[in-house]
Amino acid sequence: MAPIGKIYCYPNNPRVFKILIAAQYNELEVEVAEFELGTDNKKPEFLAKFHNEKVPAFESTEGSIYLNESGAIAYYVASQKEGTQLLGKDKTEISQVLQYILFAENEITPHANTWVNPILGITSYNKAAHNQAVDGLKKSLGILEKVLLNKTFLVGERITLADIAVSTSLYLPFKLVLDAEFRKNHQNLSRWYNTLINQPAFKKVLGEITLAEVAVAYTHFLDPSPLNLEEWKRVYSNNDTRPTAINWFWENFDPKGYSIWRVDYKYNEELTKVFMSSNLIGGFFNRLERARKYAFGSLVVLGEDNANSISGYFVIRGQEIPEEVSDAADYDSYNFQKVDHTDSAVKSSFEDFIAWDGHLDGKKFADVEEKIMSASNSSQKDVSIAYFGPVGSYTHQAALEKFGDSVSYFPQSTINDVFDSVENGRVTYGIVPFENSTYGSVISTLDRFITCKTQILSETYFKINHCLLSKSNFSTLNKVYSHPQGFGQCQNYLDTHLKGVQRVDAMSTSKAAEIAASEPYSAAIASVVCAELYGLDILEKDIQDAKINITRFFILGSSSDIPSDDDKTCILFTVDHRKPGALCDALNSFKSQDVNLIKIDSRPSLQRPWHYVFFIEIQGHKEDEQVQKALSQLNECCLDVKLLGSYPNQRPNFLEEEIKSLTSQMAMQLKDKVGFRNYPSLSPEQELHRIWKLVMSTTKEKRKVSQVAKSRITQELSNTIIIEYLANGNVGIAAISGEALIPGYRFKSL
Ligand SMILES: O=C(O)C(=O)C[C@]1(C(=O)O)C=C[C@@H](O)C=C1
Incomplete structure (x- = not known):
């Protein structure tokens, strides 16, 4: 045709x-x-x-x-x-x-x-x-x-x-x-x-x-580049900057695959002490963790106390600033401008900044802390990490994301072994899970903190998406292995889909995958990565009960004495349980100094029955004046106080973004459920409020609703809207969670 x-x-x-x-x-x-x-x-x-x-x-x-x-x-x-x-x-x-x-x-x-x-x-x-x-x-x-x-x-x-x-x-x-x-x-x-x-x-x-x-x-879609950033960081840290590292850089620089950016702090007039400016840089670098694979940066404090500024250069993969950099909380405080590396003035200024030996606008480079260097570069070959393994555990994956692939890794079969490796000096750092957003604290880590001799150096967060892995068919399964945390995070799934199938605890999720791979009719709850590593089929993905499921890990080493502008501190203490109000007195030490408490947990002391050790996490650094005052007050009212370390807050931005998107999805669903109509004169908050009232009046909770005199949405968190209401003269808080949108609406009082 x-x-x-x-x-x-x-x-x-x-x-x-x-x-x-x-x-x-x-x-x-x-x-x-x-x-x-x-x-x-x-x-x-x-x-x-x-x-x-x-x-x-x-x-x-x-x-x-x-x-x-x-x-x-x-x-x-x-x-x-x-x-x-x-x-x-x-x-x-x-x-x-x-x-x-x-x-x-x-x-x-x-x-x-x-x-x-x-x-x-x-x-x-x-x-x-x-x-x-x-x-x-x-x-x-x-x-x-x-x-x-x-x-x-x-x-x-x-x-x-x-x-x-x-x-x-x-x-x-x-x-x-x-x-x-x-x-x-x-x-x-x-x-x-x-x-x-x-x-x-x-x-x-x-x-x-x-x-x-x-x-x-x-x-992830950039063309491959002949310049390997990790290799550059190694050359830079293991050689003299002038002339060896600098010569290497220009010989290997790939202008198509990388761009160079001049970076200047926007609010120099607000800077005072040089050491504080230097802390500011440290904080920024800490928040650039996710960018480690895509960026190399050198920022320097110029000048002296009460007359200083911050400037430097970044080498960035690709021609645009990646999200990993622009997402960092303090990114907006810096001006990033792409420069032309063929311009000789730019070239020599770039060299000064990476060699830290120059001056700018008449200001000399101030003494720079070593940590600037280490923050932009933790990729030395001689850095070794002990992690809770075997390979493919979530702890391993969190470690890889944090430290990259140019350090040496040593799997340990228990959390205690990770602590031992650090305490005996066999490795530079250890990494252990600390708590999960769905299932709570990791008991073995808490227990070891009671006797440990090392400190918390930093924290890192990792999203946990569990899969059901097996070599057999779903219908033939008679056993499922996982770490207790894995079981805890997938309880609903197990109760609904694997009722009657025997659950067996394994040392870790990757160990569970290793065992399931060697047995017929067995499955493991572990990560996608383990399917590949241990030759298992993925029977089902994302089986964890909570959509947002995140585990926080601690890096063990020695904690920093220099505060960034956003730190947390972990403390452990015991009180005399025979004394009424002892715990209250202990906590009051923080309240009286206006120090915010963000986590509290307790464990049996392991020394005497019914004796407890309390773990708390506070906002602030152990060197902060208020924290020091609170600690000395705490010492006075406790039998024992142990400082586990201060570390920069690394709570990731992706959490906030997911929360936002879930909330807006939920608002959309709410609209459908209640036949939403657009009232142009209402603000979004008023609209949600109106919808909430409608939802309440269509539920079994009618009785309670009729008592509500006034209400307002105070927060949108995760997939939950938090509402304050006034009922019978009392102020209450209610939450509408995502699940509440499924017919039968459930309401949860907080
Ligand atoms: O078993 C693993 O893969 C681990 O790394 C341990 C661990 C934990 O103990 O919390 C880490 C992350 C998940 O929460 C599940 C298990």
Whole structure:
């Protein structure tokens, strides 16, 4: 059959897929011309035929029809067969098809492009635009999810151009970013998409599509570079900066894969003591932990007490500031400006800053603390880490994320062994789990702190997503292994899906995977990484009960004596339990000095029955004046006080972001449940409040609600809205949690 026309476009454009799939359904042939973007579409003969330089463009075979806009071209192709199913069966369906073509163009493609193009290196990454695009796309897909609840296809009973246009606009998002977790939460949309891409006409054009397992992040898609940042850090720390390291740097610098940025503190006039400015840098570097793989930085204090400033340079992977840097809490206090490394003045200033021996605007480099260096560079080969293993444990993964791959790692089979390794000086640092956001404290770590001789040097957080791993089929399982924390974090899943299957404690989740791999009919609760390491199949992913499930780990070593501007301190004490109010007196030491207590836990003292050791974590550093006063007061009213260390707060930003997105998802669901209408005059808070009142009045809790005189939303936390209310003259706090949105609404008093 002769082609009905020719398309001009670069290869693999999803907009062209839409046209070609429509042609497949109508058994028509459309030719795709050999075409070079940027050259062919600028030629006069092209511009004589089409409105503008944009592609795809279509020319009919007999040369009388020229079309721009892929939606219009697809519509033209779809209409070329008498009685086609693609455009709907009556006027209403035709309009609905058009509605979805425009929906794809306006509500999907712009967001999808902003999200996906930086990953593909087509456009540059901008955090605000990215976040807006992710929200925008998810909102549009939420609409489709609802539409597809009771429908197989978007319009009528059969595949139409609506399905083709919308699904092809999602071609790249499904391949790159709409990952397994997203699909689990959008089952109608995913079912519809899978049905379509498995139709022969789709397969012919798209081939076999592999959907994203884990959303690809923008930074991971940079072209490989000959300059290895880890190697540079090693050269820098093991050699004299001038001339060896500097020469090495310029010989190996790759301007395509890296950019150099001049960094200046914005509020120099507020700086006072040199050591405080230096602490400020230390704090900033601490918060740049996640950027370790993408950045090398040297910041320096210039000048003297009451006349100093902070400046320096960063070498950054890629040409944009990655999220790992821009997410750091104090990023906005610094001005980052990309510089031209071929400019000789820039080059020599860069060298001064990394050698720490120069001056700027008449100010000499102040004495710089060693920690600036170590914060930007902990990658020496001789650094060794003992971790709670075996390989693949969450502790191992947290250690790798924190220290990278150029230090030596030593797995230990128990938490006690990690402590021993540090105390005996066999390793530089140890890493142990401390507490989980769902299941609480890790008992073995708490217990060892009672007798330990080492200190907490820093903390790190790691997201825990558990899987059910096995070599056998789900229905044949008779045993499941995990660490008690693993069981504790998956209780609902186990009670619902593995009722009656024997649970056996293992030393760690990776040990559980190792055992399950050697036994038939056994499974392990462990990470995705363990599936690969121990040759197990993933029977189910994300089986932990709480969506946000995070474990905090402590790095053991010696704690820093220099405060950053945001530290925490861990203390252990025992009180005389025969004395009434002893614990209250102890805690009052902190209250009276206005020191905030953020965690408290207790364990049997292991010395005498019914004697307890209390663990507390406070905000502040052991060198802070108020903390010192509180500690001496504490000493007076306790039998024993032990300082476990002060360390910079590393609570990650991703937590805040997830919390925000969960809260807005929840607000959306609330709207649906109560038939939300937009009242333009209400503020978002008032709207949520109104919805809350409506939800309350539709629940079994009606009785309580009628007593509520006044209420207001005070906080949006995790997937929970916290509400203060006044009932019968008493002020109370209530929470609506995400689960409350499922029919039967549950309310929890805090
Ligand atoms: O078993 C592991 O993989 C560990 O690293 C230990 C541990 C823990 O003790 O909390 C770490 C993270 C998870 O919370 C589950 C288990």
